[in-house]
Amino acid sequence: MLQEWIAHQEYQNNLLLKLLSFLYSDREKVVSLDKSISKLYLLNLNPLYPIIKPLYSNTGRPAKNQQGIIRSLILMLDQDEHDIPKWAVKVSSDRLLCAICGFEYGDAPAFSSYYDLVKRLWQASHKVQVKRKKKLRSFYAKPRKKLKAGKKYTLPKHNGVVKKFASLAIRDKLPKYRPEFVLQAFLARCVVDKSLDMGLLGDANNFSIAADGTPFYSGANHYGVKVCDCKSKGIYNCHCPRRYSDPDATWGWDSYREQWFYGDNLFCTTASDSPYDLPIYLRKAQAQRHDSIIAIFSLDEVRKLYPNIRFKNYIADGAMDNYPTYKLLQHYNMIPFIPLDSDAKYPNKDLPPGVLCFDDNGNPICMGGIPYHNCGYSYPKGIKYRCWFDYHGIEKPCSCSNSPYGRTIYIKPDYDPRLFPPVARDSKTFKEMLKRRTTVERTHKRLFKDYDIEAGNCRSARERFTRAIMAAVNVHLDAWIKHTGFSILPLIEELPGKIA
Template sequence: MLKNVRSHESYLSFVVEQLDELYKDKAFLKTFYSEPIIWCSLIDLTDATMLLRHRYSSNPRGRKPRQPCDMLRSLMLMHYHHISSIDKWVYTLKTTPVLAVLSGFSPYNVPGVGTFYDFFNRLWLGSTPHLSNRNNRKLKKPRKKGKKNQKQEPKNPKIVEKLVKRALKNKDIKYTPKAHDQLQMIFQSLFVNKSATQGLLGDTMSLSILGDGSPVVTGGRPYGKFLCDCRKQGNWKCQCKRQFSDPDADYGWDSSREKYYYGRSLFMVTASDSPYDLPIYPRLYRASKHDSVLFVSTFHELKHWYSDWKISEVILDSALDAFPIYEMLEHYDVSAIIDLNPRRSKQFQHKQMDINLKGVPVCPIGREMIHWGLNQKTYRRKWRCPAVCGKWECPNPCSDSDYGRTFYTATKDNPRLFPRIKRDSKEWRKRYSLRTGVERCIKRQKVDYRLEDSRGRSSRHWNIRTYIIGMCQHADAWIKEAKKNNFVATNPIIQSFLSL
């Protein structure tokens, strides 16, 4: 039973007292641990206790549990120091008292490995660490390979259209609880909302988001563990049941490395106007699912979690260039900035007029018509004859009017051909250039924080690790903002740390 919740101010006082008692050489702390000290002082995790209270027993008997805010802070410090093993981290806490104190623990009373895994169960709402129970034969690696930088098409070509139709038809369907919901609640309440309040995500009432998928390799084996004695009898191709350490993983295509991998797909949603490329909603799926399928489900989950925000713009790469996605975004009054997929792009026709890949009407002699205004409310564009506007004589005029031929295109007619922001315009290029922000966010997860260094074998492990790293990304941004605004130099609490 949780009692006597410690405030952030009490935690800071505890750290000052413990460090003052343990370390007489203050220069050592300033040289090697000034950054982690400032980092922890800016992270207020007091509300984590309230969010996790229902995950603890209400029985006053028994051993007193560890404070959830201290356990969560310790996990963040573990990832901050690029340690992926709980066993190694517990050893580090016992041998490095300053890290134990910064976590909120007494250096003489550090939690054990089992305590951390018990805390994992409180963060994970699933009954087991896995989401499925695959016990059949091993998965076969697909033979058909894709090309470099080209993701493989979904097995069912109509799957995106079916998902979008189902979602738009059943608008009143309630959100289905997920095993990672507790992690998302903590991440959103303690980190995303705080960053939004500081203006680090842009305008939440007109939010522009980015989305992209990335492969995550698991530590499990696709072959599984044999539970039979068939191999002793010479049968190496038996169909008996096997035990899989990571039954939720499967094969996916890594287009950048041009090879198949066994694991998951991380679909990351970030704020495009964030100066620090901060994550909003990280989501893990099976590796075999295509990014276009992942985006449809992720977008609707995002609208559930951030129902009080207004998403006004979505910027995606050509892997998500599917007409149903444009229709879905237009239905929700969201501007779609999606690069055309060259494999699906060709000369189009609209109302018996040729349309090029830029979404510009082409007159009968092959010249692009001139853009002549936009209705901002209906996104209806007017196009005029290039000969009349350019004051040159057309060899084959298609109108007798002195004003020349006019043509109209509207986003509602074909949101893929005629997006709200004109393709290949200066504004389009400026907005689409922001798409690399989601790649930098994923790079922070996989390179800077070494997401794949862990050999985890469960959905619980990978979700907790992904969310904790996302929390660290927000904390890193807060430190940069504090230094930029000279908050570190003027804050008396931080000065008390540095003056130890």
């Protein structure tokens, strides 16, 4: 069962009282940890209680210090520590760190309690995971074939699967298995919601997101552990079944480094209008899973995770340039900002009246061979095009229309939602929006460089994803501190006067 949940206000009051004594006895250390203390002081874990409560039974020995362990994991990455056992010992032997996390000195939890909490937050059976580690699996060598620069690895069996999942998403029948749901809800309710209230994510009624996946390397050995007797027979290069310490990891292609990697795919969704490049949603997938497949699931899940946000713009790279994704975005009333594949060809059959063909930019050409002028999207008719001469007020050499306004045509996005999106690709608006795609890449940089989530050499998807979530929380807390300029020191120094 879960022990009584300590309210955030009570944690803040207790922390200030404890820090007051440290300010006089070890001021230099308190000052050096000012930002770290301020981050945890602002982090309100009250919204986590209704999420975590159902994970515990109503009987049995009470689980205590759960809030403190979560704060400790966040503080661990903030302090550039990646080994949980070493960090647990460091916290338990340091009075100030205990106070910051909310522990009583001498009663700080051991490292096993950290792992127990992570297992509980991960909605998948730990017993099944242990069985998978013990089970013998076939040996899969590192692939030798290298892909072209910028290309994504796609399994042959994936042909048509994006269309299948997009169709299920439209009918709201996607598979619901998601062991990371509790951690995603923790990020959403305790951090993202507050960032939205602070105005750090953009307009909730006209919300823009950028999405992309990135390799997440496993700390396990991809060779596995041999259990055969081939070595005793002088056979050193056998392919016998063996045990793997990380059964979740698979081979995938790292298009940035142009090499194969062993691990997972971490898919991030970032608020593209945020000046701090803040992530709002993370998802784990197999390393060989193509981003176009993960994007379908993420679009469905992120909308349900934030029902109060009206998602309007979707920015992504060419991996999502496929018809099922455009149709799904059309179903969600979202505007795609996705670059077109260079091999795409514009249709020349069943053309709208008054259109001879399309140029390389997708602009319709009139019967006289002159491109129409794009006048933007006109709801609900579609993309509006006018005669180029009439739009610019120039006498035209033809008489295709007697109207002084000139010939006008509308091309609906459903005519071909991929080739004719609501915002034309050659427009200034499209180009400016597409530049915001780099926000998700900066999110990757914050997670993998600034907080170095791969440094822990984690050997399970559960441990890796937990590190990613705690790093994402730190990214938001950093933004809160920078945006508000908050510091815990003035509050501590004012405390004696208030007590008196």
